Amino acid sequence: MRFHVLTLFPHSFPGPLGDSILGMACQRGLISIQVTDVRDYTHDAHGTADDYQFGGGPGMVMKPEPIFESVESVLADLAPADRTEAQVILMSPQGEVFNQRMAQDLARSTDLVFICGHYAGVDERVRQHLVTREVSIGDFVLTGGELAAMAMIDTISRLAPGVVGSMHNVEHDSISSGLLQHPLYTRPAKFRNMEVPAILRSGHHAQIEQWRRRESLQRTLERRPGMLDAAQLTGEDLEYLRSLGYNQA
Numbered sequence: 001m002r003f004h005v006l007t008l009f010p011h012s013f014p015g016p017l018g019d020s021i022l023g024m025a026c027q028r029g030l031i032s033i034q035v036t037d038v039r040d041y042t043h044d045a046h047g048t049a050d051d052y053q054f055g056g057g058p059g060m061v062m063k064p065e066p067i068f069e070s071v072e073s074v075l076a077d078l079a080p081a082d083r084t085e086a087q088v089i090l091m092s093p094q095g096e097v098f099n100q101r102m103a104q105d106l107a108r109s110t111d112l113v114f115i116c117g118h119y120a121g122v123d124e125r126v127r128q129h130l131v132t133r134e135v136s137i138g139d140f141v142l143t144g145g146e147l148a149a150m151a152m153i154d155t156i157s158r159l160a161p162g163v164v165g166s167m168h169n170v171e172h173d174s175i176s177s178g179l180l181q182h183p184l185y186t187r188p189a190k191f192r193n194m195e196v197p198a199i200l201r202s203g204h205h206a207q208i209e210q211w212r213r214r215e216s217l218q219r220t221l222e223r224r225p226g227m228l229d230a231a232q233l234t235g236e237d238l239e240y241l242r243s244l245g246y247n248q249a
């Protein structure tokens with residue numbers, strides 16, 4: 001899986017993507033993150049990549065020419081089949097909101113190109129004629145698309161085979177599993193008078209699984225009840241949820 005990031009601030013990368021699990025995934029060649037400085041595709045002596053808005057108004061707008069040329073340059077380096085399949089994603093607070101389902105969908109692509117906006121945003125012609133997808137990471141406004149692209153790359157990379165130790169871990173994560181995950185504990189068993197629940201140290205695997213499932217259901221009911229409508233629930237799950245006051249929609 002190859003990520004191509006187009007930005008006016010290339011030194012922001014790899015940032016956290018260079019550490020830990022994703023840093024190792026890059027070293028092992030499971031993913032690659034190529035960063036392109038959009039300013040390298042400007043044609044004047046000052047490297048002008050942004051300009052005033054037509055019609056007046058606050059903030060500078062990123063010019064279309066360097067963005068089109070940098071995307072075209074990235075795509076030109078790909079094999080023809082990969083070029084056709086590549087997704088060009090504009091980071092934007094106006095886009096469809098990113099979630100785990102979209103991450104799973106994008107993880108099927110070999111090449112993902114991220115355009116990071118900055119200042120007041122990018123020229124509208126980029127959105128209309130260059131991108132295949134416009135994506136927001138949530139209903140808030142960042143100063144630039146770099147952190148948003150990093151959040152997406154991190155999430156999608158975890159789904160690439162071999163990046164996280166076992167796919168089992170990924171499938172049991174909150175959201176991915178359809179529920180919020182149960183509480184996690186590690187050693188010591190007792191810390192400042194706070195004890196790990198005895199059941200987790202009992203060695204009774206079936207009872208541990210039941211405890212975890214119930215904690216997961218309770219957490220989801222308390223924090224994200226809407227998720228339960230789409231979750232795959234057994235009769236036993238429903239019985240437990242009803243005992244907690246859940247009324248199925």
Ligand SMILES: C[S@@+](CC[C@H](N)C(=O)[O-])C[C@H]1O[C@@H](n2cnc3c(N)ncnc32)[C@H](O)[C@@H]1O
Pocket residue numbers: 090091092093094115116117118119120121122135136137138139140141142143144145146148
């Ligand atoms: C200050 S924002 C521009 C917002 C723009 N004026 C608007 O109202 O839609 C600058 C850049 O940050 C990025 N950005 C800001 N918030 C974002 C979000 N929630 N998700 C993804 N990208 C975001 C986009 O690339 C955007 O072009």
